[in-house]
Amino acid sequence: MRSIPLHSSAHSVLIDITQRVQTELEQSGVGEGVCFVHVPHTTAAVVVQENADPDVPHDILATLERLVPWQGPYRHGEGNAAAHVKAALVGSSVAIPVHEGHLGLGTWQAIFFCEFDGPRGRQVHLQVVAAI
Amino acid sequence: MRSIPLHSSAHSVLIDITQRVQTELEQSGVGEGVCFVHVPHTTAAVVVQENADPDVPHDILATLERLVPWQGPYRHGEGNAAAHVKAALVGSSVAIPVHEGHLGLGTWQAIFFCEFDGPRGRQVHLQVVAAI
Amino acid sequence: MRSIPLHSSAHSVLIDITQRVQTELEQSGVGEGVCFVHVPHTTAAVVVQENADPDVPHDILATLERLVPWQGPYRHGEGNAAAHVKAALVGSSVAIPVHEGHLGLGTWQAIFFCEFDGPRGRQVHLQVVAAI
Numbered sequence: 279m280r281s282i283p284l285h286s287s288a289h290s291v292l293i294d295i296t297q298r299v300q301t302e303l304e305q306s307g308v309g310e311g312v313c314f315v316h317v318p319h320t321t322a323a324v325v326v327q328e329n330a331d332p333d334v335p336h337d338i339l340a341t342l343e344r345l346v347p348w349q350g351p352y353r354h355g356e357g358n359a360a361a362h363v364k365a366a367l368v369g370s371s372v373a374i375p376v377h378e379g380h381l382g383l384g385t386w387q388a389i390f391f392c393e394f395d396g397p398r399g400r401q402v403h404l405q406v407v408a409a410i
Numbered sequence: 411m412r413s414i415p416l417h418s419s420a421h422s423v424l425i426d427i428t429q430r431v432q433t434e435l436e437q438s439g440v441g442e443g444v445c446f447v448h449v450p451h452t453t454a455a456v457v458v459q460e461n462a463d464p465d466v467p468h469d470i471l472a473t474l475e476r477l478v479p480w481q482g483p484y485r486h487g488e489g490n491a492a493a494h495v496k497a498a499l500v501g502s503s504v505a506i507p508v509h510e511g512h513l514g515l516g517t518w519q520a521i522f523f524c525e526f527d528g529p530r531g532r533q534v535h536l537q538v539v540a541a542i
Numbered sequence: 543m544r545s546i547p548l549h550s551s552a553h554s555v556l557i558d559i560t561q562r563v564q565t566e567l568e569q570s571g572v573g574e575g576v577c578f579v580h581v582p583h584t585t586a587a588v589v590v591q592e593n594a595d596p597d598v599p600h601d602i603l604a605t606l607e608r609l610v611p612w613q614g615p616y617r618h619g620e621g622n623a624a625a626h627v628k629a630a631l632v633g634s635s636v637a638i639p640v641h642e643g644h645l646g647l648g649t650w651q652a653i654f655f656c657e658f659d660g661p662r663g664r665q666v667h668l669q670v671v672a673a674i
Contacts, residue, residue, distance in 0.1 A: 318516030333617035353465035384582030411641040450648030485597035
């Protein structure tokens with residue numbers, strides 16, 4: 279299992295980790311298969327989305343905040359219930375196909391670590407599995 | 411493929427299945443790889459979230475009910491359209507990295523079966539894939 | 543990596559691709575493992591849901607449109623921010639267990655390509671990984 283350490287610099291932010299995942303993938307030596315990115319936190323998530331226009335990550339965060347506002351009728355006593363709910367909606371892992379040693383992402387796709395309760399030190403875990 | 415039978419005891423409930431998945435993982439003999447948990451139902455889902463505070467699962471269910479209320483302008487004639495939509499939002503599978511024979515979950519992470527239209531007999535399917 | 547070309551015939555539509563994925567799976571020769579379906583687009587997604595009643599896909603699309611309306615306070619200049627947000631919520635990939643050479647789906651489950659900004663030519667990518 280490979281790990282990538284991160285530091286999120288804001289309360290809510292999407293961090294493009296595509297290049298760092300690609301670097302780890304190359305070190306795995308897998309040519310054809312699947313690369314898994316897992317977030318071992320419960321107030322953060324991971325998503326594949328567009329990185330060409332920074333307004334796209336902005337709109338994703340703003341819409342999540344509209345649907346699951348930070349202040350709300352939550353019971354969880356730590357005050358960050360919204361971050362848990364957002365993480366549950368977006369998800370804790372993504373699977374990216376690997377082709378010819380590269381992440382099989384579309385032209386506009388990037389892998390984003392999603393921070394919903396930062397700033398914090400964080401990490402993502404990777405496993406790369408080979409196809410036959 | 412391995413299966414875990416479940417019985418959900420309420421209409422909407424999150425059931426912690428981490429220990430049962432870990433037991434199946436150990437029987438697979440895989441040390442490094444990925445463990446997949448798939449829900450073969452369309453009104454249930456699976457999510458990785460915090461299990462330390464039962465208010466977190468409560469807040470997830472309550473927020474989903476606020477966003478996708480049971481009663482609403484749905485067409486599906488069986489009366490459980492909201493459960494299908496919630497399942498689509500949360501997702502039918504999770505991928506957990508496996509490291510040294512254990513689920514590579516974070517300190518606060520657990521695997522929850524998400525029942526949105528219970529109580530019912532249910533099951534989850536597992537496949538464990540080895541990394542090179 | 544295998545590819546399936548698609549053409550979406552409406553702005554928002556769920557397209558059942560189960561049979562096409564099963565055909566590709568059979569050509570892979572894998573008997574036990576996991577089949578990954580990845581959408582290389584940022585305004586489309588993939589989900590496992592019921593295909594018996596076409597009202598279920600309808601209710602999913604209608605609820606997503608209610609939660610993330612096409613017209614809204616978005617910044618993204620191309621006018622399709624809602625499609626990006628919907629794709630982020632539903633997800634870019636699914637993992638389906640493979641058992642005895644078949645997709646290990648439940649009785650009512652199908653794999654749907656989710657178009658949120660069509661009509662367009664699209665594709666999905668597949669990788670099949672064998673369990674030990």
